[in-house]
Amino acid sequence: xxxxxxxxxxxxxxxxxxxxxxxxxxxxxxxxxxxxxxxxxxxxxxxxxxxxxxxxxxxxxxxxxxxxxxxxxxxxxxxxxxxxxxxxxxxxxxxxxxxxxxxxxxxxxxxxxxxxxxxxxxxxxxxxxxxxx
Amino acid sequence: xxxxxxxxxxxxxxxxxxxxxxxxxxxxxxxxxxxxxxxxxxxxxxxxxxxxxxxxxxxxxxxxxxxxxxxxxxxxxxxxxxxxxxxxxxxxxxxxxxxxxxxx
Amino acid sequence: xxxxxxxxxxxxxxxxxxxxxxxxxxxxxxxxxxxxxxxxxxxxxxxxxxxxxxxxxxxxxxxxxxxxxxxxxxxxxxxxxxxxxxxxxxxxxxxxxxxxxxxxxxxxxxxxxxxxxxxxxxxxxxxxxxxxxxxxxxxxxxxxxxxxxxxxxxxxxxxxxxxxxxxxxxxxxxxxxxxxxxxxxxxxxxxxxxxxxxxxxxxxxxxxxxxxxxxxxxxxxxxxxxxxxxxxxxxxxxxxxxxxxxxxxxxxxxxxxxxxxxxxxxxxxxxxxxxxxxxxxxxxxxxxxxxxxxxxxxxxxxxxxxxxxxxxxxxxxxxxxxxxxxxxxxxxxxxxxxxxxxxxxxxxxxxxxxxxxxxxxxxxxxxxxxxxxxxxxxxxxxxxxxxxxxxxxxxxxxxxxxxxxxxxxxxxxxxxxxxxxxxxxxxxxxxxxxxxxxxxxxxxxxxxxxxxxxxxxxxxx
Numbered sequence: 001x002x003x004x005x006x007x008x009x010x011x012x013x014x015x016x017x018x019x020x021x022x023x024x025x026x027x028x029x030x031x032x033x034x035x036x037x038x039x040x041x042x043x044x045x046x047x048x049x050x051x052x053x054x055x056x057x058x059x060x061x062x063x064x065x066x067x068x069x070x071x072x073x074x075x076x077x078x079x080x081x082x083x084x085x086x087x088x089x090x091x092x093x094x095x096x097x098x099x100x101x102x103x104x105x106x107x108x109x110x111x112x113x114x115x116x117x118x119x120x121x122x123x124x125x126x127x128x129x130x131x132x133x
Numbered sequence: 134x135x136x137x138x139x140x141x142x143x144x145x146x147x148x149x150x151x152x153x154x155x156x157x158x159x160x161x162x163x164x165x166x167x168x169x170x171x172x173x174x175x176x177x178x179x180x181x182x183x184x185x186x187x188x189x190x191x192x193x194x195x196x197x198x199x200x201x202x203x204x205x206x207x208x209x210x211x212x213x214x215x216x217x218x219x220x221x222x223x224x225x226x227x228x229x230x231x232x233x234x235x236x237x
Numbered sequence: 238x239x240x241x242x243x244x245x246x247x248x249x250x251x252x253x254x255x256x257x258x259x260x261x262x263x264x265x266x267x268x269x270x271x272x273x274x275x276x277x278x279x280x281x282x283x284x285x286x287x288x289x290x291x292x293x294x295x296x297x298x299x300x301x302x303x304x305x306x307x308x309x310x311x312x313x314x315x316x317x318x319x320x321x322x323x324x325x326x327x328x329x330x331x332x333x334x335x336x337x338x339x340x341x342x343x344x345x346x347x348x349x350x351x352x353x354x355x356x357x358x359x360x361x362x363x364x365x366x367x368x369x370x371x372x373x374x375x376x377x378x379x380x381x382x383x384x385x386x387x388x389x390x391x392x393x394x395x396x397x398x399x400x401x402x403x404x405x406x407x408x409x410x411x412x413x414x415x416x417x418x419x420x421x422x423x424x425x426x427x428x429x430x431x432x433x434x435x436x437x438x439x440x441x442x443x444x445x446x447x448x449x450x451x452x453x454x455x456x457x458x459x460x461x462x463x464x465x466x467x468x469x470x471x472x473x474x475x476x477x478x479x480x481x482x483x484x485x486x487x488x489x490x491x492x493x494x495x496x497x498x499x500x501x502x503x504x505x506x507x508x509x510x511x512x513x514x515x516x517x518x519x520x521x522x523x524x525x526x527x528x529x530x531x532x533x534x535x536x537x538x539x540x541x542x543x544x545x546x547x548x549x550x551x552x553x554x555x556x557x558x559x560x561x562x563x564x565x566x567x568x569x570x571x572x573x574x575x576x577x578x579x580x581x582x583x584x585x586x587x588x589x590x591x592x593x594x595x596x597x598x599x600x601x602x603x604x605x606x607x608x609x610x611x612x613x614x615x616x617x618x619x620x621x622x623x624x625x626x627x628x629x630x631x632x633x634x635x636x637x638x639x640x641x642x643x644x645x646x647x648x649x650x651x652x653x654x655x656x657x658x659x660x661x662x663x664x665x666x667x668x669x670x671x672x673x674x675x676x677x678x679x680x681x682x683x684x685x686x687x688x689x690x691x692x693x694x695x696x697x698x
Contacts, residue, residue: 075218079211086207089200104292118249125256150402157395166391173398180405189412195405198356198414202401205363209397212370213390219374220383229387 076128087116142183149176163220163227167213174206238299239278239288240307240347247271248340255333265322268336272315275343279307283695295415296354303351305556305695306481310346310474313563314339317470320571320674324466328375335375338368339470346478350485355404355414358482362400362446365478366393369471373463385462392455396445403438406431416489433497436490440503443486446479449541450510453534457518460530468526469570472533477559480540484555487544504545505630511538512640519647526579528647529569532605535644536562539620539637545630546623553693554619560692561604561612561685568601568678575671577663584651585660591667595655597675604682606648607641612685617641619689 094101094109101108123129153172160166178199185195217227224231254267278288283304318325318339326332345365352358370393374386408414410432441452448456460468491500515535522528540562543555572594576583588595604613621634655662685691 072218075214079214082207083211086204089203093197093200115245115249118252122252122256125253150398153398157391163387170391170394170398173395174401177398177401177405180402181408184405184409188409191412194412194414195408198359198404198408201356201360205360205367208367209363209390209394212367213394216370216374216383216386216390219377220387223378223380223383 073131080123080128084116084120139183139187142179142187146176146179146183149173149179161229163217163229166229167210167217170213171206171210174202178202238291238293238297239282240275240311241344242289242291243275243278244340244344244347247275248337248344251333251337251340255331255337258333261326261332264332264336265318265326268318268339269315269322271336271340272311272318276308276311276315279304279311279347283308296357297348297351298353299351301696302552302556303481303485305692306350306478306559307347308695309556309560309563309692310350310478311343313474313477313560313567314343314470316564316674316678317474317567320567320671320678321466321469321574323668323671324571324574328464328466329377331375335372335467338372341368342372342470342475346474349478349482352482352485353416355407355416358416358486359397359400359404362479362482363397365475366397366446369393369467369475372467372470373459375467376464379464381462382464385459388455388462389459392445392459396442396452399438399445400442403435403442406435406438410435416486436498439486443479443483444507447476447483447537447540448534449507449537450514450534453511453514453537456534457527457530460533461524461527465526465570465574468530469567469574472529472570473563473566476533476537477540477563480537480543480555480559483544484547484552488547488552491547501545501629504541505633508538508541508545508633509636511535511541512637516640516643520643522647523581524579525573525576525581525584525651528581529566529573532644532647533566535640536605538640539617542620542624542633542637545633546627548623548626550619550626551623553696554616554623556696557612557619557685557689557692558616561616561682564678564682564685565601565604565611565613568597568675568682569605571671571675572598572601575664575667577665581650581654582660583663584654585658585662587655587662587664590662591664593672593675594664594667595662597679598655599652600679600682602648602651604686606645608645610683610686612682612689614686615689 090112091109094105097105149172153169153176156169156172157166160169181195181199181202185193189195221227251264251268251271254264258264258267282299283301318336325335328335342365345361345363345368348357348361348364352361370386370390373389374382376382404414410429445452460472463471487500512535515531515533515538519528519531519535522531540555540558543551543558545551573579575594576587587598600611604611607613607617617637621637624634624637625631654660
């Protein structure tokens with residue numbers, strides 16, 4: 001916790017020896033990374049055959065490029081799903097404090113849902129969710 | 134029981150923050166840059182939760198801020214993906230170096 | 238509170254009117270009516286009438302300063318839509334969505350002008366910028382517009398990340414998001430490193446948002462690539478709002494930590510760099526649109542003086558600067574959008590072909606340059622006077638005046654092209670209503686140049 005004290009109290013840092021643990025930690029962190037990189041480089045065997053350089057796909061032979069162009073609808077639905085999915089987290093705090101927030105909280109959540117529904121209706125009206133054209 | 138000290142968590146979050154920054158500055162693939170931005174935001178989330186739990190446990194301010202960050206990050210990502218798709222349709226590439234129309 | 242809730246609701250209304258109304262001209266009238274309602278409701282709140290009584294838990298505080306700025310921002314947006322509405326309709330086929338996004342931007346602006354909690358600052362900035370990313374890229378078939386929007390997004394998201402890191406460090410140090418330090422018990426223990434680091438993060442991210450050098454590099458590209466109408470909106474209302482957030486943040490936080498960090502020196506470096514880069518680069522531009530982008534950086538340098546000196550005069554000054562700069566720039570862009578050619582040559586001989594446009598444009602440019610009898614003069618005067626009041630770094634006033642003299646050069650290039658060069662001065666078809674609007678705007682700018690108290694008195698009645 002000594003490091004934390006340094007962070008929270010500027011006056012305690014007048015002593016240069018307080019920086020010692022940071023320096024030590026930095027030294028070990030960098031040293032560890034450098035050592036590991038060198039060790040793996042020297043110890044690891046290197047056999048580059050054609051099979052090894054191939055992408056590993058659970059033993060199945062690979063064919064073609066995975067990056068084929070997809071219909072834009074997939075992206076659209078995915079984006080919309082992410083948006084509507086994530087907004088649900090605002091319900092968790094409300095669900096926990098449901099009783100203590102009372103009618104005021106209920107009104108706020110109702111407003112939130114109303115804005116949400118407005119967005120949803122807008123999406124449907126714009127035809128963003130129609131799968132077949 | 135020994136708890137994990139706060140400084141360890143701060144190390145993780147700071148590392149994430151700078152990994153994100155590094156990725157943002159060095160990567161040339163726009164999707165990867167977007168992922169780097171998400172890393173930065175998530176490092177901030179870790180920071181908030183840690184500060185809330187260790188230093189100011191009296192109320193849940195930090196946790197609520199995290200919720201807002203997650204929501205905003207989702208909105209930002211949605212807009213970013215839309216922009217990237219639009220760029221891809223015109224450029225046929227998501228390499229940032231190809232987006233050099235205004236270089237002079 | 239009126240403006241925040243009403244602008245969100247109006248945004249939703251606008252969104253749905255895009256489904257039911259197909260006529261773009263009608264959509265513009267709906268947007269104008271909405272903005273008028275918004276303006277009236279906000280002015281009503283300045284006089285104490287609130288439609289909603291929401292318990293905001295000290296996260297927002299509706300003081301005169303913020304409410305007056307809200308009125309200014311909404312009023313400027315009204316003038317912007319009234320003058321350039323037809324150009325918004327020409328950008329693409331989703332006119333209703335553009336107006337919707339403008340309303341949502343206004344929601345963000347009305348939040349960040351009255352915030353007292355860092356949470357609200359974050360939310361307001363994000364609500365303001367996310368619609369702007371879309372507006373920047375709204376010209377979907379244009380490569381420049383796409384790239385500008387990508388650049389704007391990357392820079393905006395990065396500066397948001399920095400801002401959040403700053404907020405979390407401040408939260409770790411003080412345990413609250415309040416920007417009011419006085420009622421904060423943690424302050425008694427003294428300033429901590431965490432908090433100072435957090436403030437520095439916030440300073441950098443706000444400098445990004447207001448495009449102060451050395452964090453300005455995204456500005457010219459974004460302003461140049463975005464559709465002209467939205468550049469006009471971004472460079473005026475949004476930039477002024479970011480400045481209000483900046484001023485509010487450092488007004489509350491700067492003085493008590495000044496023992497540890499020399500904020501005045503940091504801001505001094507920012508200001509000098511911004512003035513230098515903005516003014517000098519603007520001189521060499523060939524396109525008027527790009528010149529205006531650089532000139533907006535230069536004007537940001539002047540607005541930073543308010544953050545620097547941070548006294549009563551600075552607060553009056555930043556509001557007045559926001560008004561004069563927004564109105565003049567909206568006017569210049571409105572004329573620019575009617576031109577067929579965006580270079581300086583395109584303006585040749587405009588005084589012959591369109592005398593009203595040329596005259597109005599001259600007044601706007603004079604106001605931007607800060608010539609007396611226009612609003613811009615008093616704006617710059619207030620800024621410099623506030624620095625003199627603080628009594629520190631007085632040499633900066635001289636530097637600022639010198640750079641203002643440089644700025645006269647590139648603004649006068651346009652005036653020279655309009656009046657003293659021969660050419661076609663080709664424009665789109667000019668509607669008589671557009672000319673009337675320009676004349677009204679000109680009158681407002683000259684009126685404010687003679688009697689600046691018309692705006693400032695609203696701070697103290």
